[in-house]
Amino acid sequence: MSTAPALTADAIERARQWVAERGRTTPARVRVLAHLLQAGRALTHAELEAGLARAGGLDRVTLYRVLDWLVQQGLAHRIAGEDRVWRFSAVDSGAGGHDHAHFRCDDCGRVYCLDSLRPVVALTLPAGFRCREAELTLHGLCPQCGA
Numbered sequence: 001m002s003t004a005p006a007l008t009a010d011a012i013e014r015a016r017q018w019v020a021e022r023g024r025t026t027p028a029r030v031r032v033l034a035h036l037l038q039a040g041r042a043l044t045h046a047e048l049e050a051g052l053a054r055a056g057g058l059d060r061v062t063l064y065r066v067l068d069w070l071v072q073q074g075l076a077h078r079i080a081g082e083d084r085v086w087r088f089s090a091v092d093s094g095a096g097g098h099d100h101a102h103f104r105c106d107d108c109g110r111v112y113c114l115d116s117l118r119p120v121v122a123l124t125l126p127a128g129f130r131c132r133e134a135e136l137t138l139h140g141l142c143p144q145c146g147a
């Protein structure tokens with residue numbers, strides 16, 4: 001597994017703004033969200049822990065608590081992988097939240113949010129059904145593995 005690159009000032013600044021709009025800015029919240037924003041894909045707990053370890057680390061309890069808070073606030077969302085591993089991804093709430101599709105690379109196993117791809121299943125349900133959430137995951141090769 002490759003180690004995460006150091007956080008850029010840009011990712012930290014964006015994370016700080018997002019957190020400040022929702023609540024108290026703590027260093028842990030800003031760091032975790034900055035990692036998600038910079039990754040540009042969904043990260044597992046293990047990947048987040050590895051990334052955070054560079055800058056002194058974050059204990060597991062705090063990481064879980066921060067992720068819960070980010071999800072509650074709509075700044076991140078959780079994706080249940082077929083491998084039963086939760087992954088977390090930053091959400092641009094302005095761009096519409098949770099109703100987008102995901103892409104899982106068959107080669108490297110990475111999961112990406114496809115923010116621009118929105119399944120319309122909710123609109124085509126038979127009468128009487130109401131959709132709360134639709135999960136659509138596409139499979140194939142990511143740009144890195146397909147190159």
Ligand SMILES: [Zn+2]
Nearest residue numbers: 105108142145
């Ligand atoms: Zn891949």
Ligand SMILES: [Zn+2]
Nearest residue numbers: 089102113114
């Ligand atoms: Zn997503």
